[in-house]
Structure formats: structure tokens, C-alpha cells
Amino acid sequence: MTSSQIIDSVLDQVDSGLEQSLERLFALLRIKSISTDPAYAEECRKAADWIATELKALGFDAAARPTPGHPVVVAHGPEQVGPHVLFYAHYDVQPVDPLNLWHTDPFEPQIVEKDGRKIIVARGASDDKGQMLTFIEACRAWKAATGSLPIRISLMLEGEEESGGKNLPPFMRDNAEELQADIALVCDTDMWDRQTPSITTMLRGLVADEVEIIAADKDLHSGMFGNAARNPNQLLAEIIASLRAPDGSVTLPGFYDDVAEISPELKAQWAGLGFDEKTFLGAVDLSVPAGEQGRTVLEQLWARPTCEINGMSGGYIGDGFKTVIPARASAKISFRLVSGQDPQKIRAAFRAHVEKMLPADVSVKFTPHGGSPAITVPADGEFLRRALSGLTDEWGKQAVITGSGGSIPVVGDFKSILGLDTLLIGFAHVDDQIHSPNEKYDLESFHRGIRSWVRVLGALAQ
Amino acid sequence: MTSSQIIDSVLDQVDSGLEQSLERLFALLRIKSISTDPAYAEECRKAADWIATELKALGFDAAARPTPGHPVVVAHGPEQVGPHVLFYAHYDVQPVDPLNLWHTDPFEPQIVEKDGRKIIVARGASDDKGQMLTFIEACRAWKAATGSLPIRISLMLEGEEESGGKNLPPFMRDNAEELQADIALVCDTDMWDRQTPSITTMLRGLVADEVEIIAADKDLHSGMFGNAARNPNQLLAEIIASLRAPDGSVTLPGFYDDVAEISPELKAQWAGLGFDEKTFLGAVDLSVPAGEQGRTVLEQLWARPTCEINGMSGGYIGDGFKTVIPARASAKISFRLVSGQDPQKIRAAFRAHVEKMLPADVSVKFTPHGGSPAITVPADGEFLRRALSGLTDEWGKQAVITGSGGSIPVVGDFKSILGLDTLLIGFAHVDDQIHSPNEKYDLESFHRGIRSWVRVLGALAQ
Missing domain, CATH: 3.30.70.360 (Alpha-Beta Plaits)
Structure with a gap:
């Protein structure tokens, strides 16, 4: 089989196994892993164990490892080929108050239709259990279709992202040798819009x-x-x-x-994103950009x-x-x-x-x-190029490089503790209501998120 | 008798009656007229009645008049001679917490010795029962020594000064005709220092x-x-x-x-007060005057x-x-x-x-x-001149004209509602601990305050 045929067979596996993938997602969503509330510590342990068990079934050397707080799941795939990626996500979720604003039980996931789209409603559906499983289900599909993973894969899945947990950096320092890889992958971000996949390469x-x-x-x-x-x-x-x-x-x-000024290429690419300053500011009742005059709002937010x-x-x-x-x-x-x-x-x-x-x-x-410090993934990196191509293949639209005005601390830790650059790839949308009642993840985000990872892993294997 | 002999006889009366004056002050200080606490409403009424009774005994047409809050005592002397003064003070006091910081019972007045001076310790000793009684006891001495008051005297004594009571201005409006006079006298301020009496003529x-x-x-x-x-x-x-x-x-x-710039005379007089900017600011751990450059601190506080x-x-x-x-x-x-x-x-x-x-x-x-608005008593007024001379006679030192950086609302009300200028004459000191535990009034403030009013009333009668 050509590599393209291989990818197609894995994607077929994703499509035919979607029902089972959803069942597994629902099982994880039912676990009330609210990290900030000590009353749910046992549920956090349960979520970590559930994930470790699933990964072991896929052939990973996986375990829920103790910390002074909630466990960190660390898993290593048996393959030693290709580049070595370290995938990060978090299994803990935000509290659900105010409960009375939820239309359904936050821990009894449902698929409902909204604005003509199917959405998965539950606490953590998007942030970050749904996003996490897009990667794990992609691994499963590779394994099912080809008998093995296409590259060397490790995972580090934490349970304190929502509670400002200070236990991950020491854990990373204590296990720095074991956690070595060529690049980190983080699935906790948005697409640019419903049609356009993106990789975030700049974090302030x-x-x-x-x-x-x-x-x-x-x-x-x-x-x-x-x-x-x-x-x-x-x-x-x-x-x-x-x-x-x-x-x-x-x-x-x-x-x-x-x-530094951003490169003319990036500037041109951002100009092509179709970002509407009036709509962005108008959504919060503002109209006058407050930052440096002569800079676009996107520049003010991402690059200044x-x-x-x-x-x-x-x-x-x-x-x-x-x-x-x-x-x-x-x-x-x-x-x-x-x-x-x-x-x-x-x-x-x-x-x-x-x-x-x-x-x-x-x-x-x-x-x-x-x-x-701010984080910038080199825009000319080979891993970035391959990941973009994988995403572009899946969505039929050129994947874009975006910045983020915020900070994601773990990305800084990957760099400072493990020396790793990170590719931030996610399939969430701004209307996912993360941290709020009625959190949702588009069924399409889940399904094509899995397919996207299948292609990205395939592209990294080239 | 010459007018000077008459004054001397009244002053002798003050001196010989001081023990009885103190007994009356103590009786008033024992009444817990805390205006801000509804639990003490009955005590406020008691204080008002006590004062009205005392004034009636001196021949005043006096009554504790109802308001939506605590009563206002209004009294009119029988004499129709000379200028007509309206004396203001307040009979209510601040709460006493924290009680554990008091060395003695705040409502059981004591005379103790401190730094070689005798002081009267009690809540309200200075603010404002002690100050109020300096005037009433001066009236008593005039009556005892001469059989009458030297001028036409009215009093308005309120019970809500410490509780931001909004009932006095409407009361003044409702009784504006009855409260007409030539000048208002307020006894609720400090002397310039222990040797120097003062009249405050400027309020911001x-x-x-x-x-x-x-x-x-x-x-x-x-x-x-x-x-x-x-x-x-x-x-x-x-x-x-x-x-x-x-x-x-x-x-x-x-x-x-x-x-307007202050007059050269006032400027010269303030310069002669011996005010030490370093000491004033140093007392609160500051050293650099923050207001307009080229202005003295006194100017910054009183006139700018x-x-x-x-x-x-x-x-x-x-x-x-x-x-x-x-x-x-x-x-x-x-x-x-x-x-x-x-x-x-x-x-x-x-x-x-x-x-x-x-x-x-x-x-x-x-x-x-x-x-x-700010209040300024015309510095060339006849009442001011006479009052200064009375104070100067008593203290053997030229009485000074001072400003105040703060506002005393009733003075504005006298002007706006009754059209009256006010002379602010008081005998308190900055160390009186008003509003704080262990409030005191110097025995000298009380004794020579009475004597001062005897002389001021005499001077106004000239």
C-alpha cells in the first residue's frame, strides 16, 4: 500500500469506529473529575486510571503516576520509529456551578442538535476530555488498521490544569529524562473558524x-x-x-x-485571515482599538x-x-x-x-x-510544515498559523524544563462554552479531530 | 461700676462657682447620648431635657424640640439689649468602642493629672459637652453676678452632629424666623495652642x-x-x-x-503663628508638601x-x-x-x-x-473685632485668626438658611482625643473657656 492508501484505511477505521469512540468519550465524561474541589479527588483518580487502562489496551506502557495532587498519566508507545512526539492534554474539568443553568446533567453527556449541527453536551466535552480523546482515538485507529503506531508516541495527561496545580512542573523536572521527545503536541486550543484548521505558534x-x-x-x-x-x-x-x-x-x-517585527509572510497570512476588527471589538461593546496606533488588532493581540x-x-x-x-x-x-x-x-x-x-x-x-517569557514555535520548522499539511489535507482548506494573546504555562514548561517546542493543535470553537454551563463540543470537532490527528501522525511519519 | 469692674465681678463668680460648674458638666457627661446608635435614643432625649431644664433655671425660654431624629434644644434669653447672638453646640457624642482601650469608664467622668495638667476624662468631655457648657456656665455667671445676661442670647443645641443627622437644616428652615439673630457663635473648635486663643474665620x-x-x-x-x-x-x-x-x-x-489671594495682613499674621511645616507633616511621616509650589502649608490647607x-x-x-x-x-x-x-x-x-x-x-x-461653598467671615467685622479683644484680654496674648481646611456644615447652613455669619470660638486642643478612647478636656480649657465667654459676651455688649 502507498502511504496515502494507508492513511485512507486508518481514516476508514475512524469513521466506522466513531460510535465506539463516542461511547468511550461518554464513559470518560461521566467521571466527575473536578480538580479544584477536594471532594472529587477520588473521581480524578478514577479518570486517570480509566485513561491508563485504555492506553494499556492499545499497547502503551501506561500508568497513573502519583503526585502531591492528582495523578499524571504517562504512557509510552512501543514503536521506536520516526520522530518522537510527547502529547499533552488534561483530564480534569471545571466545576459545574451554577448547576441550574445547565439544560441537561453536566455529567450525563448527550448528543443534541443545535443550529443544524450535532453537539456533544457535557462538562469537559470540549475542555479537555473531547480534545484529548481525538488523539487517543487516532492512535487506536492506527493500531486497528495497521497493527502499530506510525511514530514513537508518548503521552503526559495531567489532572490539575483547571486548579492552577503547581505539581506538574516538579513532576516534569523529576522525570525529565523519561519525558524527552522531539516535539510536544498540545490539544487544548481552537480552530480559526469552522472551516479552517490552525496551529498556534505564538503565545505571549x-x-x-x-x-x-x-x-x-x-x-x-x-x-x-x-x-x-x-x-x-x-x-x-x-x-x-x-x-x-x-x-x-x-x-x-x-x-x-x-x-521583533513579524515577518512579511506572517503579516500577509494574518491579513488574509479575514479577521474583522469591528466584529471582534463590537462583540464586547467596544469600537476603538486601544493599543499602538498603526497596528492591526491582530498584531496588537498576538505580536505586540x-x-x-x-x-x-x-x-x-x-x-x-x-x-x-x-x-x-x-x-x-x-x-x-x-x-x-x-x-x-x-x-x-x-x-x-x-x-x-x-x-x-x-x-x-x-x-x-x-x-x-513568550513562546514562539519557529515558523520554518519541519514538524510545523508537516502538521500543517496533515490538517490541510483533512479540512480541504489551507491550515493557518495563528498567535494567541494569552499564555499556556505548560508550553513554557516544555521549553524550559524539557527543551521542547510545542505544536498547539485543537478543534474547539469559541462558542464551546468552556468553563460555563452547557459546555459542548461539536460532533464534527470530535470526528474530524480524530481524522486530523490520523493525518498529522501520518505526515510526521513521512 | 465700670464695665471693667462688672466683668471682674462676673469672672470672680466663675472662679468661685467652678466646683458647681464641674458638677453640672459631670452630670451631663454621665448621660450616654450616643446619637448614632438607636439603643441610646432615650439617653439623647435625657441629655436634651437636662439642658433645657438648666437653661430654664437661668431664665431662658427653653425647650427640647422634637425632630424626626433627636431633639433640638432651642432657648431664648429674656434680655432684648445689645446684639443678638445665636449660640450653637451639640450634646450628642461618638460611640465609645473600643471600650477596652479606655483607662476609665467613658461615662463616669474623672479629673486626673497628666503631664502636670489637670484633665477631665470622659466621652464628650471636649466634643462637645465641655465646650457647650463653657458658654452656658458663662451665662450663669453673668446672671448670678449681675442679675441678667449682658446681651440678647439664643441657643440652638443639636443632638445629631456625630451621626450625620440630616434633621437640623429642615428644622432651621422651619424655624427660620424664630432663629434670626445678628451673628452665630459656634463652640466646637480648637485654640491655636495652649497659650493662644483663636477664632476660625475661613472654612473650605x-x-x-x-x-x-x-x-x-x-x-x-x-x-x-x-x-x-x-x-x-x-x-x-x-x-x-x-x-x-x-x-x-x-x-x-x-x-x-x-x-482671591489672602490679604497681606492675614498672610503676615499666619506667618507669625510659628507654624512648623516639618513638625506638621512629620507627625504623619511625610516631609514634602504636595500642593501648589511656592505656597506655605498653611496657605495650602486654609486658603487654597x-x-x-x-x-x-x-x-x-x-x-x-x-x-x-x-x-x-x-x-x-x-x-x-x-x-x-x-x-x-x-x-x-x-x-x-x-x-x-x-x-x-x-x-x-x-x-x-x-x-x-467655602465660608469666610469678613475679617474687618465689628463682632469679630470685639470677640478677638475679649479673648485677648482673658489669655493675655493676642488672639489669632485661623482658617480650617475642613468644612463644618452647620456654618454653611447658618449662612444659607439664616443669612448669618459665624464666629467659631473654641478651647479644645489637638490632643483631646475626640472620637477616640480616653477623650479629655483640659480643666484649664473648661475654666478659662467659661471666663473667655464671659469676656466675649461683655465685649459684644459694649
Whole structure:
């Protein structure tokens, strides 16, 4: 058989086995693996065991491995051919409150029809059990159709993604040798739209800092002291205002020094995505892009760093009015970073800027809240090229490369702990209601997600 | 007898009757007239009745008059000679918590010695029962020594000063004709220092506004939207920062248009007060005056308007960090005004300034929190001159004219409802711990406060 014939036979296997794939998905969805609530710890263990059992049945050397929190499932396929991929997903889910807003039991999955499409409704249907099983069912189809996996495959499936679990990075460090691979695959993202598959190659980094301005040693009465006493609210506002220039750019010295322009190719490709700025901003009742003038909204979101005031407080903020001059005022400020920017350097520049603005009798206290660099997968990589071609074959439309304005910490951990680049490939849609009542996954996302992985694995095997 | 001999005889009466004056003060201090706590309503009524009874015994036509809240005691002396003064004080007191910080029972007054001075310790000893009785006991001494009061005297003594009671202005409006007089006297302020009596002639006014900036129609994730979506925290900070120029002045157009410079005489007199800016700011751990450069701290506090950010909040302000771009941010902002400034004009200038800074897709909501103009008693008035001379005679040191950075609403009401100027004369000290545990009034404040009023009433009678 030609490789194309082989792929076709695996895809036939996917199509004919879809009912059984759905049954397995439903079995997993029925397990209430809510990671943040200790009452569901046993359910999390059950989900991990269920997955390990399924993977063992497919010939993987698989086990639910203990951590101080919920188990991490690690599995290694028997094949030693081709590139070695490490697939990541998470088996834990968000809580289901408010339960009364669900139209059906969140842990009794159903297929219903909505807007002419069949959707799978359940907590975790999309995030991330449905996405996880697209990969595992693709492995199953390869095994069933050809007797083996096309390349060397390992999996690492965690149970604390939804609870900010701090246990995965240490686990990765402790097992770094075992987890070595050539590339990581993550299935936890969206398609660009219903017709267009995408691979996310740019994730912004984050530096978060809390700044507290301390003026007088007690709250003062604005009648007694107003004008003569420094008001930390005023000073904090001046500091925050000074962080942005009128053209929307961030003013910190050196902030853009290490920021590269995106390539003309990527720029052209993004321009071709048909992204409608008016629709995007209009959906949240905005119309004026707030970032750097002369940049498209997509550039502002994916390829340009930002400074955001996530929280700000000082003085009396209850009902009514109090004429107080507070002793302190504080703000939670974060910087989204792009490739090249050093989180430590940005944090230092921010703090130096704040300190420069303080009068002699005012002090400042900084509290760091984590920092991680931006992630960029080299756009000319061979794995990326092959994965794009696999997706393009399945969907009949050129797969696109997208950025994301947010951060996915595990991708940074793959890079910093294991030295791995990551391909982010997912089949979810923006209307999947993840983290909300009535979460769903399109039946098409599930079915063609499995088919997509079949093709991507085939393409990686070439 | 010469008028000087008459005054001396009244002062002798004060001295010889001091023990009885103290007994009456103690009787009033034992009444728990905490106005803000409904559990003490009966005690408030008791205090009002006690005062009315005392005044009736002195020949006043006196009664505790009902209001929707606590009673107002109104009394009129029988004399029709000389100028007509309306004396104001309040018989209600602050709550006493935290009780465990009191060294003695707050409602069992004691005279103790502290730093070589005798002090009266009790809730209300200074604020305002002790101050109130200095005037009533002066009336008593005049009556005892001469058989009558030297001028026409009315009193209005309220019971809701400490509970923000809104019942006094309507009461004044309803009884405006009965409350007519030539000048109001208020005994609720401090001396300049232990040696120097003072009359406060300038009180700043106040305009308070709440401003809410509304951007997106929901909170946004700063990864998804950061840079492209307007952050209302940032915008609010820019608005606040724009309110002050680098030289410390307020930037609102027209803000200083109606602000007059203080007279060279007053300036010289304030310069002679020996006010130590370093000590004043140092007491609250500050050292750099924050207001207009080139103005003394006293000028900044008493004679220059200010803009203060009393409260500011937006986004996530709890523990930890959330990368949110909030939909809204808000601030409570007040302007302390000086004589000549129109509260409505200032409020309008502020709102126009805010609206001018809003991008097309951002809206604003304003909530007014009251406004009142500044009060200035004409510095060349005859009543002021006489009262200063009476105080100077008693203390053997030139009485000074001071300003106050704060507002005393009743003084504005005297002006706006009754058309009356007010002389603010008091004998309290900054260390009286009013509103705090272990409130005290110096025995000297009480004794020489009575003597001071004897002389002031005598001077007004000339």
C-alpha cells in the first residue's frame, strides 16, 4: 500500500469506529473529575486510571503516576520509529456551578442538535476530555488498521490544569529524562473558524507585579490635610498614566528593544485571515482599538506586548463618600510579553520607573506574581510544515498559523524544563462554552479531530 | 461700676462657682447620648431635657424640640439689649468602642493629672459637652453676678452632629424666623495652642463626585483582549493624573478664576503663628508638601482649593492576581473649595474635563455626593473685632485668626438658611482625643473657656 492508501484505511477505521469512540468519550465524561474541589479527588483518580487502562489496551506502557495532587498519566508507545512526539492534554474539568443553568446533567453527556449541527453536551466535552480523546482515538485507529503506531508516541495527561496545580512542573523536572521527545503536541486550543484548521505558534508571555504606594503613616482627613499631604491615589494614578504614551505604546525605557517585527509572510497570512476588527471589538461593546496606533488588532493581540492594569484600589470604595486621604494605594499590573522580551528585564524596568517617580517621603512595596517569557514555535520548522499539511489535507482548506494573546504555562514548561517546542493543535470553537454551563463540543470537532490527528501522525511519519 | 469692674465681678463668680460648674458638666457627661446608635435614643432625649431644664433655671425660654431624629434644644434669653447672638453646640457624642482601650469608664467622668495638667476624662468631655457648657456656665455667671445676661442670647443645641443627622437644616428652615439673630457663635473648635486663643474665620467648602468609567460590556481576559481593548483602569488613571499639574496646581479650566489671594495682613499674621511645616507633616511621616509650589502649608490647607482622590477602584483587588481587564473603574473625587468658588461651577468643570478625555466607545456615570461653598467671615467685622479683644484680654496674648481646611456644615447652613455669619470660638486642643478612647478636656480649657465667654459676651455688649 502507498502511504496515502494507508492513511485512507486508518481514516476508514475512524469513521466506522466513531460510535465506539463516542461511547468511550461518554464513559470518560461521566467521571466527575473536578480538580479544584477536594471532594472529587477520588473521581480524578478514577479518570486517570480509566485513561491508563485504555492506553494499556492499545499497547502503551501506561500508568497513573502519583503526585502531591492528582495523578499524571504517562504512557509510552512501543514503536521506536520516526520522530518522537510527547502529547499533552488534561483530564480534569471545571466545576459545574451554577448547576441550574445547565439544560441537561453536566455529567450525563448527550448528543443534541443545535443550529443544524450535532453537539456533544457535557462538562469537559470540549475542555479537555473531547480534545484529548481525538488523539487517543487516532492512535487506536492506527493500531486497528495497521497493527502499530506510525511514530514513537508518548503521552503526559495531567489532572490539575483547571486548579492552577503547581505539581506538574516538579513532576516534569523529576522525570525529565523519561519525558524527552522531539516535539510536544498540545490539544487544548481552537480552530480559526469552522472551516479552517490552525496551529498556534505564538503565545505571549506574562510578567505580573503588585505595587503598593505608601505615603502617610495613617489615613488622613482631607479637610485637615488635603493639598499639603501627598495623596497616594493621585500618585499611583500618575504612575499608571505614565505607562502609556498618547499613541498607545508602552513608555517603559527599553520595552520594545527586543521586540521583533513579524515577518512579511506572517503579516500577509494574518491579513488574509479575514479577521474583522469591528466584529471582534463590537462583540464586547467596544469600537476603538486601544493599543499602538498603526497596528492591526491582530498584531496588537498576538505580536505586540501590552501593559494592563488588572486591579487598582485605594481609599474609601464602599457606598457613599468619605473624605479620606488614604495612607496607601495599590495596583496589580501585568505585562503581556512577546518573543524576545526578558520577563526579568521588564519587571526591573517597571520597578525602576515607579521608583523614579516617588517623592522623597513616599515608599513603595512590590510583590511579584510570576513571570514567563513568550513562546514562539519557529515558523520554518519541519514538524510545523508537516502538521500543517496533515490538517490541510483533512479540512480541504489551507491550515493557518495563528498567535494567541494569552499564555499556556505548560508550553513554557516544555521549553524550559524539557527543551521542547510545542505544536498547539485543537478543534474547539469559541462558542464551546468552556468553563460555563452547557459546555459542548461539536460532533464534527470530535470526528474530524480524530481524522486530523490520523493525518498529522501520518505526515510526521513521512 | 465700670464695665471693667462688672466683668471682674462676673469672672470672680466663675472662679468661685467652678466646683458647681464641674458638677453640672459631670452630670451631663454621665448621660450616654450616643446619637448614632438607636439603643441610646432615650439617653439623647435625657441629655436634651437636662439642658433645657438648666437653661430654664437661668431664665431662658427653653425647650427640647422634637425632630424626626433627636431633639433640638432651642432657648431664648429674656434680655432684648445689645446684639443678638445665636449660640450653637451639640450634646450628642461618638460611640465609645473600643471600650477596652479606655483607662476609665467613658461615662463616669474623672479629673486626673497628666503631664502636670489637670484633665477631665470622659466621652464628650471636649466634643462637645465641655465646650457647650463653657458658654452656658458663662451665662450663669453673668446672671448670678449681675442679675441678667449682658446681651440678647439664643441657643440652638443639636443632638445629631456625630451621626450625620440630616434633621437640623429642615428644622432651621422651619424655624427660620424664630432663629434670626445678628451673628452665630459656634463652640466646637480648637485654640491655636495652649497659650493662644483663636477664632476660625475661613472654612473650605466641598464638592464631592463619584465617577465611573464604563468600557467593555463585561470583564475581559487580558490574554484574549489585552492591548486592543480599552482598559478603564488605565483611562481613569489618566483622567486622575491630568487633574494636577507638575507644580501641584489643579488643572481644571477656570479652577482658580474666583480664588482671591489672602490679604497681606492675614498672610503676615499666619506667618507669625510659628507654624512648623516639618513638625506638621512629620507627625504623619511625610516631609514634602504636595500642593501648589511656592505656597506655605498653611496657605495650602486654609486658603487654597484642592482636589483629592478619596477612593479609587477597578478590576481584581483581592489576594493574588487575576489577569482581568475590568468593564468598569470608579473613583470618589472631592474638591475642597475656598471663598469665591462656586461648587456647581467646579462640578461642571470637572465633569466636562472627564467627558473630553473619553474615547468614542467609553461612557461615564457621575454620582454627586453633595457640595457646599467655602465660608469666610469678613475679617474687618465689628463682632469679630470685639470677640478677638475679649479673648485677648482673658489669655493675655493676642488672639489669632485661623482658617480650617475642613468644612463644618452647620456654618454653611447658618449662612444659607439664616443669612448669618459665624464666629467659631473654641478651647479644645489637638490632643483631646475626640472620637477616640480616653477623650479629655483640659480643666484649664473648661475654666478659662467659661471666663473667655464671659469676656466675649461683655465685649459684644459694649
